[in-house]
Amino acid sequence: MRASASIAQSFRRPGLGWVATLLGSAVLVFICLFPFLWMGLSSIKQLNELYTIPPQWWPDHPTLANYYKVLFESRIPRYFLNSIVISVGSTGLALILAVFAANGFARFRFRGQSFWQACILVGQLLPTAAIIVPLFITLKVLGLVNTYWGLILVYMIITLPLSVWMLTSYFRAIPRELDEAAVIDGASRVGILFRIILPLSLPGIAAVLVYSFITTWNEFIFALCFATDSSVKTLPIGLAEFSTEFNTDWGAVMAASMVMTVPIALLFLVFQKFFVGGLTAGATKG
């Protein structure tokens, strides 16, 4: 990798230029962060400072009471654990199945291929209102209501179709010459998958993991119906629990939202390196 890095540097690709990059980044950061900043500031305001007219940016009496309530006086920590288990489970399971399926779609031609591809997307197309009652009955029959496995399975409807769909296009982008080279060396189809395609499509896999995780992390209506007590309930339900009939504890909701969002963003920061391209690793040299 080092060799190619220095060769790449000696060619010095033209970039956007630092002015455009700076400006662009500033605009991007502003757009993304502005509402988030409002949320963050709201999370340290006391109740009587949340809805002032005219609105106020910085609170006169900032407080950490909302965070205290969320972290120590609510069931949010337990829901955090539940959410992690369910999201990781659903994401992981979907990834495994999707890797194989995408390989099939990307590298082979078989009868009815388009039809099966469309079928995979079926899960994404069904309106929630239409499928929630039959799904509930299915879970009841399987004895999986209010269990981790119940939700993990149900979330596969959301994570699997997209994982297959996206991975197929990432796999397709990898040149077939690499496959052929490996076949000459005696590799099997599965061997090619694991030794060539997967390592080179790492950014795509990472992207798919991110999507699946985030979608299941924030899903509300399935969790609301299929998880009935705090051993299984997830974070979005925890958020809803701060609303009583005529009142919403907005400070707590904002604090809980920060608790829900910031760890994910930090995690992404840490796993940045998976987003660096596989093909720049010099696989095509020689």
Next chain:
Amino acid sequence: MKSNAGLAFVLPALIVLFMLVAYPVTYTGWLSVTNDQGQFTGLQNFADVLRPRVTMQALWNTLWWVIGSVFFQVLLGVAAALLLNQNFVGRALVRSVTLIPWVIPSIVAATTWAWMFHTEFGIINYMLTSAGALDEPVGWLTRSSTVMPAMIGINVWKLFPFVAIMVLAALQSIPQELYEAARIDGANYWDEVRHITLPQIRPVIMAVTLLLVIWALNAITIIYAVTRGGPANRTLITPIQIFRLAFENVEFNQAAALSVMFFATVMLIVLVYIKTFADQPGES
């Protein structure tokens, strides 16, 4: 490339999905042709659901919603991805920040934006009037001309990071030699973008666009949380109508009929799309 091997790879995923989805699909189909006593009624539910004026209005709004959302999501997403592909100090941080709109739970994002857009409490009006850009506060969510664009704006903000991340992953997979060859030929940045980058990421952009269309067609949370489809059905889209029929009006049969029509339409779009783009070469 034996034709059976391909199917073998695809089978596990298909089986899992089939087991989860088969019953709901049949159940919905059954509901759509029966009434609430369980008797067979043929196409009556379909006629009932198409009759009210509001159905057409919802379809029309849905068209605006989908086109407006997807267009800007892709535009902003690709632009952001190109930017984030650059090498600069703090890039990892900016990438993480870009993720944030997507990670925030939809319901929180929707209510926060509703709060920011509020005519009296909203920070947006406050900032714009203080800066002198506006003489008077604007009723973003109370005027027919601004309410749907505001909803589309929220949807774009929420999902363009998804596009950015997916496209960024594709950008990272473009072979360096292509750029090196172009450099030798004297290309500048924009030439690169036009002749190398965009063609290379085209499959991913196409795949992402289809997903965005599907999601936009299924999106309930943002509009439901902010305007419930109002005012006066200005922001009512078909998925919300289905939701209303099923859960507010307890008309599961009509909701099923609408779902079936909706499903068939989208399935058609998907099939056409796949057939048209199925033979796109992914490699250079």
Next chain:
Amino acid sequence: MKSLKLVCFFALSVLSSVATTTIARAGDVVWWAPNWGEERARTLAQKFMAANPGTTVKIEITVSNGLPERVLTALRSGTGPDIIEVQHGWVNGYAQSGLILPLDDTIQDKQDYVPAAIDYVGWNGKLWAIPYRIETHGIIYNKDHFREAGLDPGKPPKTWDELTTAAKALTKNGRYGFGITGGGEVGNTLFRSLPFIWMNGGDIITADMTKAVVNSPEAVKAVEFYTNFYKQGLSPKSTLENDGLALRRLFIAGTVSAYQSGQFDLPAIQKENPNVKLGAMTIPAPAGKQTAAVLGGWSYVVPKSAKNPEEARKFLQFLNTTENQGYYTDTFPARMSSIKLPRFDDPMLKPFAEMLPYGRPVPVHKNWVKIVQAYFDGIQRILLGDQTAKESMDQANEEIQALLK
């Protein structure tokens, strides 16, 4: 990559063996109680279990977000609990779809209940729920604003004309005299505007539910009265995006001087802005006519698929004694003997208690939700300026008539 997968598998298997399922045993009564009454619910459950050692009451806390959807899904899929707390208005939908059990033999002292509450949850000659909580709107106002406008806070308006005059006097310096709702959930605007129609002698549909009458002159005049508060600038610019909660916040911020709401807003206002001098009044009626209000509140229902209906019925009887009903309710109890409890002696509650006898249930037509949606769309069209009150109510009338077949 492989090691990552292994880790995931391992974690999954460990955690799934730890995952618990709630298994309710035969002698259990599962009660879905909303989170705002959680503490009181648990206290009552403890008391019952102490007196009835053979039965366990399991409480599952519900939230208001998504509650109707969740209840409906549970009922339709046959996975419901033994007792659910629902709003009166939802009961008939469930009854007509055969999802709940009739409770005629469970209710005790039926004559002690406010008749309107009993009517609300009755259908086809049977009683389908036990109402335990009823409430109506009144008008909450800011006494200081009244004084500043030259009005006497001790003598609030009693007629429509007086209300309009007062609102005009109060609207100045960035303040709005009388806030109305035009957005949010349909119920917000229904509860605030329908009483005016009733007071004026009109209605949305006739009592026998065969004819739509929302475009009758009496109804149109009332709708005009309501929407004029916005059209004449007496209600905030944000009216079309405001529900009751937004109005309360505007009131707390001092932007709105008076608005319709229930007594549940009083503690919230006092908590967020203790400086406001609160006043409450009954809702003004047209000169020479009586006031009216929509009856709101909550009931207990027992799903058809309940696993333990007998024990559930016993528990319901316990929950609805005079004392327990009075203890549990957030607003007013449905039993007239319970209202006499000291808790309800608060002078601020007096105008709300005065409104109770004028509370009426909404009709129990199976398309009521769609009817109300058509009505609400009409109100929004007027507020948007698309149509006049007469035009809008004519269109709504047409749509509602089609729903009455």
